[in-house]
Amino acid sequence: xxxxxxxxxxxxxxxxxxxxxxxxxxxxxxxxxxxxxxxxxxxxxxxxxxxxxxxxxxxxxxxxxxxxxxxxxxxxxxxxxxxxxxxxxxxxxxxxxxxxxxxxxxxxxxxxxxxxxxxxxxxxxxxxxxxxxxxxxxxxxxxxxxxxxxxxxxxxxxxxxxxxxxxxxxxxxxxxxxxxxxxxxxxxxxxxxxxxxxxxxxxxxxxxxxxxxxxxxxxxxxxxxxxxxxxxxxxxxxxxxxxxxxxxxxxxxxxxxxxxxxxxxxxxxxxxxxxxxxxxxxxxxxxxxxxxxxxxxxxxxxxxxxxxxxxxxxxxxxxxxxxxxxxxxxxxxxxxxxxxxxxxxxxxxxxxxxxxxxxxxxxxxxxxxxxxxxxxxxxxxxxxxxxxxxxxxxxxxxxxxxxxxxxxxxxxxxxxxxxxxxxxxxxxxxxxxxxxxxxxxxxxxxxxxxxxxx
Amino acid sequence: xxxxxxxxxxxxxxxxxxxxxxxxxxxxxxxxxxxxxxxxxxxxxxxxxxxxxxxxxxxxxxxxxxxxxxxxxxxxxxxxxxxxxxxxxxxxxxxxxxxxxxxxxxxxxxxxxxxxxxxxxxxxxxxxxxxxxxxxxxxxxxxxxxxxxxxxxxxxxxxxxxxxxxxxxxxxxxxxxxxxxxxxxxxxxxxxxxxxxxxxxxxxxxxxxxxxxxxxxxxxxxxxxxxxxxxxxxxxxxxxxxxxxxxxxxxxxxxxxxxxxxxxxxxxxxxxxxxxxxxxxxxxxxxxxxxxxxxxxxxxxxxxxxxxxxxxxxxxxxxxxxxxxxxxxxxxxxxxxxxxxxxxxxxxxxxxxxxxxxxxxxxxxxxxxxxxxxxxxxxxxxxxxxxxxxxxxxxxxxxxxxxxxxxxxxxxxxxxxxxxxxxxxxxxxxxxxxxxxxxxxxxxxxxxxxxxxx
Numbered sequence: 001x002x003x004x005x006x007x008x009x010x011x012x013x014x015x016x017x018x019x020x021x022x023x024x025x026x027x028x029x030x031x032x033x034x035x036x037x038x039x040x041x042x043x044x045x046x047x048x049x050x051x052x053x054x055x056x057x058x059x060x061x062x063x064x065x066x067x068x069x070x071x072x073x074x075x076x077x078x079x080x081x082x083x084x085x086x087x088x089x090x091x092x093x094x095x096x097x098x099x100x101x102x103x104x105x106x107x108x109x110x111x112x113x114x115x116x117x118x119x120x121x122x123x124x125x126x127x128x129x130x131x132x133x134x135x136x137x138x139x140x141x142x143x144x145x146x147x148x149x150x151x152x153x154x155x156x157x158x159x160x161x162x163x164x165x166x167x168x169x170x171x172x173x174x175x176x177x178x179x180x181x182x183x184x185x186x187x188x189x190x191x192x193x194x195x196x197x198x199x200x201x202x203x204x205x206x207x208x209x210x211x212x213x214x215x216x217x218x219x220x221x222x223x224x225x226x227x228x229x230x231x232x233x234x235x236x237x238x239x240x241x242x243x244x245x246x247x248x249x250x251x252x253x254x255x256x257x258x259x260x261x262x263x264x265x266x267x268x269x270x271x272x273x274x275x276x277x278x279x280x281x282x283x284x285x286x287x288x289x290x291x292x293x294x295x296x297x298x299x300x301x302x303x304x305x306x307x308x309x310x311x312x313x314x315x316x317x318x319x320x321x322x323x324x325x326x327x328x329x330x331x332x333x334x335x336x337x338x339x340x341x342x343x344x345x346x347x348x349x350x351x352x353x354x355x356x357x358x359x360x361x362x363x364x365x366x367x368x369x370x371x372x373x374x375x376x377x378x379x380x381x382x383x384x385x386x387x388x389x390x391x392x393x394x395x396x397x398x399x400x401x402x403x404x405x406x407x408x409x410x411x412x413x414x415x416x417x418x419x420x421x422x423x424x425x426x427x428x429x430x431x432x433x434x435x436x437x438x439x440x441x442x443x444x445x446x447x448x449x450x451x452x453x454x
Numbered sequence: 455x456x457x458x459x460x461x462x463x464x465x466x467x468x469x470x471x472x473x474x475x476x477x478x479x480x481x482x483x484x485x486x487x488x489x490x491x492x493x494x495x496x497x498x499x500x501x502x503x504x505x506x507x508x509x510x511x512x513x514x515x516x517x518x519x520x521x522x523x524x525x526x527x528x529x530x531x532x533x534x535x536x537x538x539x540x541x542x543x544x545x546x547x548x549x550x551x552x553x554x555x556x557x558x559x560x561x562x563x564x565x566x567x568x569x570x571x572x573x574x575x576x577x578x579x580x581x582x583x584x585x586x587x588x589x590x591x592x593x594x595x596x597x598x599x600x601x602x603x604x605x606x607x608x609x610x611x612x613x614x615x616x617x618x619x620x621x622x623x624x625x626x627x628x629x630x631x632x633x634x635x636x637x638x639x640x641x642x643x644x645x646x647x648x649x650x651x652x653x654x655x656x657x658x659x660x661x662x663x664x665x666x667x668x669x670x671x672x673x674x675x676x677x678x679x680x681x682x683x684x685x686x687x688x689x690x691x692x693x694x695x696x697x698x699x700x701x702x703x704x705x706x707x708x709x710x711x712x713x714x715x716x717x718x719x720x721x722x723x724x725x726x727x728x729x730x731x732x733x734x735x736x737x738x739x740x741x742x743x744x745x746x747x748x749x750x751x752x753x754x755x756x757x758x759x760x761x762x763x764x765x766x767x768x769x770x771x772x773x774x775x776x777x778x779x780x781x782x783x784x785x786x787x788x789x790x791x792x793x794x795x796x797x798x799x800x801x802x803x804x805x806x807x808x809x810x811x812x813x814x815x816x817x818x819x820x821x822x823x824x825x826x827x828x829x830x831x832x833x834x835x836x837x838x839x840x841x842x843x844x845x846x847x848x849x850x851x852x853x854x855x856x857x858x859x860x861x862x863x864x865x866x867x868x869x870x871x872x873x874x875x876x877x878x879x880x881x882x883x884x885x886x887x888x889x890x891x892x893x894x895x896x897x898x899x900x901x902x903x904x905x906x907x908x
Binding site for chain 2: 005006016017035037041047063066067068079119130142153331363382398408
């Protein structure tokens with residue numbers, strides 16, 4: 001067979017040993033916190049039926065779904081057809097696709113397994129998803145999502161606990177200064193109602209959302225461009241520029257929104273969440289009511305979250321919110337839910353930038369036995385066995401390689417200790433133990449070796 | 455948008471909370487052992503370039519690879535073409551496919567990253583693979599493989615250590631009685647040489663391999679059908695029926711194969727592996743030389759392994775062997791390697807049948823706080839906070855549900871303890887703690903509660 005260039009599709013990645021240890025560290029830390037709060041892991045298949053995914057992510061999203069060709073003689077249904085186009089051919093040759101996110105498969109799971117599920121159902125899921133986006137720095141065609149959601153409970157305790165989960169997980173990962181921003185779709189609806197343009201809530205919030213980037217003048221210009229009037233702006237301005245601590249902001253909002261039932265409802269929800277939080281011990285997180293936060297507004301119906309680190313220049317490292325109709329698309333209406341997501345790739349980059357990854361040595365081989373020849377290898381095998389019986393991660397470099405290569409191997413794998421066995425060691429029974437970091441070398445008995453390494 | 459039936463593609467599975475805990479238990483146990491022996495985890499992308507996979511698994515295998523449709527206007531290259539067939543269209547509309555196993559991606563990885571890799575490179579990989587096989591009981595279109603391989607070392611210590619890895623991992627999973635069968639392609643070559651039909655080694659071993667299923671008479675019939683003669687059979691019979699312990703078998707083979715250099719070479723390799731093993735403490739595994747073992751013979755060049763449990767009726771739960779040219783297909787020749795695989799789905803079924811899974815309670819919520827109303831919830835929140843500060847996995851059922859439903863929730867999630875808070879408890883400060891297994895109920899202070907649960 002012809003030689004093929006060793007390459008991978010653009011936008012995909014291999015994860016080598018060090019990266020894997022670090023990724024597992026992030027996921028394991030987050031998982032532990034999810035479990036602490038009663039969330040249970042599930043996994044769904046990589047492939048979903050195409051009709052499960054189509055129409056859930058808008059026209060643009062549909063384009064970005066990776067479709068799988070039917071197996072066997074897949075073209076037979078299209079045979080003889082005229083004027084075939086990419087679009088008309090698709091349903092004839094493809095029935096399955098790669099999952100695009102974890103939310104739609106979760107909704108599908110909830111409906112499909114509704115008789116086995118205990119409500120409220122608290123699940124987490126950490127799996128890759130695929131999008132045929134143009135690859136660029138930090139944007140991949142295969143990447144992991146890390147989601148927790150609860151469905152079947154409208155209690156705001158869930159929202160408060162998600163803030164605790166963010167706090168506990170990100171603090172455990174070593175972040176010292178991060179902000180969990182919170183907003184509520186109902187407050188935004190109240191404001192749109194107030195200026196008499198409830199239908200323009202999306203245009204309004206999209207503009208407000210840009211305050212950080214384009215400043216107040218920019219936001220006002222965009223609002224005017226979108227059809228808002230000067231009188232609307234005069235009502236909106238104080239809302240956009242709302243300042244003070246969370247309580248002061250809530251107090252101002254209560255005044256501004258006093259004639260909007262839905263707006264006051266949103267304010268009350270935020271107050272209830274803050275009340276829950278006052279009884280929980282947050283570690284490092286700052287929680288901030290931010291009315292310019294407007295993520296996924298077509299989708300979320302209640303509280304919205306977004307997490308930003310203040311220690312590194314990085315977009316959002318997490319987000320989520322409450323939605324009122326997750327499973328309607330699969331014929332089960334009225335199931336309320338709330339969920340969050342951790343941006344694992346970005347968290348990875350932040351931990352790397354801040355040098356927060358723990359040493360990988362605890363994961364890997366603790367000691368490498370290096371031997372000068374075959375006789376030394378035979379002498380060393382029972383020692384290797386004893387080390388492993390003592391549950392010490394140990395390797396022996398098979399005889400035949402130069403000592404320099406063996407030491408290089410220990411170095412490359414960040415193995416902290418090396419035992420060197422030559423003729424002297426065989427005769428005396430005392431082994432040479434070298435600390436690879438300090439360079440210090442001592443003679444030790446086998447028992448002594450085991451004691452030092454456990 | 456129209457309602458869609460909640461369903462998944464045939465041959466794929468959802469993994470619910472209990473199954474996930476059990477699958478993770480299997481993978482985590484095996485991972486720990488891999489790491490103990492110096493194997494490091496890597497992951498490769500779900501999608502590989504189609505030309506990386508094509509031609510590696512035979513014509514039948516190529517048919518079973520799931521292909522992905524190019525994104526965008528994928529049909530444009532085929533536009534106007536006549537006599538389109540499934541085969542001629544494929545290269546025009548697809549460049550990527552789902553990985554079919556972990557071995558080819560590993561070979562691709564080794565060549566692509568050869569300048570970063572320390573030799574010998576010991577890697578493990580636990581990821582799903584996809585095959586468009588007809589689904590049936592126990593055979594899925596998406597399933598996990600769990601592989602460890604070392605490349606760049608011809609030492610038989612690697613083979614011996616893989617036997618130790620099987621022993622340690624399967625013993626840790628609670629198996630009491632299993633056999634690791636070992637054979638060597640070189641011994642089989644020697645035998646084929648001996649009867650003067652070296653080219654018929656595959657026909658010969660395929661027939662011998664069926665001894666368990668069709669008996670000696672069946673094997674002889676198949677050999678004759680394939681073109682072997684009576685005189686060949688008379689040489690083969692003693693080899694097929696070779697009995698005694700491993701040493702006795704080896705001694706007989708040395709006599710039978712005394713004129714075959716390659717055959718004696720294979721015998722010597724097995725002896726060397728047994729010599730290594732005599733210095734390692736195996737726990738539960740029996741190791742057995744089995745000349746009828748003939749897996750993947752077109753692929754393996756040295757030792758071959760297969761693992762069978764003796765406690766349940768189940769096919770092989772693991773296997774592997776040495777190959778001399780893993781990376782030739784990507785232009786890097788002469789890299790020797792040896793690897794093994796754990797059959798995770800079958801191991802799952804065995805552990806389930808033998809009731810060897812540990813209780814899932816250690817993973818999940820330890821205590822559920824149940825409240826009668828809103829005042830009780832407010833009273834309970836600080837207690838929930840204290841439990842979590844003590845690192846106890848704890849949940850509170852948000853107020854509003856009947857006590858029966860709350861208890862049902864604890865039951866469904868196998869939560870071992872429930873705290874019930876009503877008016878009495880609020881007044882006295884003493885909480886009702888119920889042991890869900892024994893039904894026993896006691897009154898405890900918060901400190902007492904935390905002490906009991908940690």
